[in-house]
Amino acid sequence: DAGVTQSPTHLIKTRGQQVTLRCSPISGHKSVSWYQQVLGQGPQFIFQYYEKEERGRGNFPDRFSARQFPNYSSELNVNALLLGDSALYLCASSFDSGSYEQYFGPGTRLTVT
Amino acid sequence: DAKTTQPPSMDCAEGRAANLPCNHSTISGNEYVYWYRQIHSQGPQYIIHGLKNNETNEMASLIITEDRKSSTLILPHATLRDTAVYYCIVRGNFGNEKLTFGTGTRLTIIP
Numbered sequence: 048d049a050g051v052t053q054s055p056t057h058l059i060k061t062r063g064q065q066v067t068l069r070c071s072p073i074s075g076h077k078s079v080s081w082y083q084q085v086l087g088q089g090p091q092f093i094f095q096y097y098e099k100e101e102r103g104r105g106n107f108p109d110r111f112s113a114r115q116f117p118n119y120s121s122e123l124n125v126n127a128l129l130l131g132d133s134a135l136y137l138c139a140s141s142f143d144s145g146s147y148e149q150y151f152g153p154g155t156r157l158t159v160t
Numbered sequence: 161d162a163k164t165t166q167p168p169s170m171d172c173a174e175g176r177a178a179n180l181p182c183n184h185s186t187i188s189g190n191e192y193v194y195w196y197r198q199i200h201s202q203g204p205q206y207i208i209h210g211l212k213n214n215e216t217n218e219m220a221s222l223i224i225t226e227d228r229k230s231s232t233l234i235l236p237h238a239t240l241r242d243t244a245v246y247y248c249i250v251r252g253n254f255g256n257e258k259l260t261f262g263t264g265t266r267l268t269i270i271p
Binding site: 051080082087088089090091092095103105137139147148149150151152153154 | 192194201202203204205206209245247253258259260261262263264
């Protein structure tokens with residue numbers, strides 16, 4: 048079975064632009080979470096969605112938004128990009144919101160210049 | 161979520177057991193201890209989790225002290241492919257899946 052997939056793999060944007068990152072969970076998984084990982088640090092929680100509803104939000108500004116579609120795939124949007132938004136953005140899926148294991152995708156490397 | 165403390169780096173000889181410690185002195189009674197690892201340029205990978213009892217799976221063993229204030233992840237026969245950053249995470253299980261990662265332990269397996 049395919050694991051969690053994310054697109055694009057790499058992305059370069061300019062300050063002030065907007066970006067959309069995409070995630071497809073493992074087949075049958077209904078929960079998707081997003082994390083940001085800045086170089087040299089551990090991943091930081093951004094959002095969790097379950098059955099298309101937001102279940103959790105981390106300490107990120109309103110420039111960050113997300114949604115989950117009926118097929119359980121998800122998009123993360125970041126508006127008005129700042130240099131500090133440069134990071135690896137990770138998507139994780141799990142069967143439901145109470146699952147012990149989360150399965151992470153390979154991430155999208157975003158560079159803001 | 162309770163915080164964890166891990167050494168920033170460790171080395172281990174190939175074929176030997178790697179023992180990675182973690183302190184979580186403020187853990188509450190209904191919080192689990194999780195271990196994930198992140199190999200360079202990949203997403204984190206779940207290893208194991210436990211509540212009170214020691215746990216073992218095909219990847220590793222988890223030893224939790226009786227007072228639950230610390231734990232040790234054991235990789236019984238380390239290989240070069242085990243070189244990674246290992247994260248110890250404490251998390252409840254109430255339907256909120258947030259994982260709070262620290263900076264982890266960078267484990268290097270020496271040939």
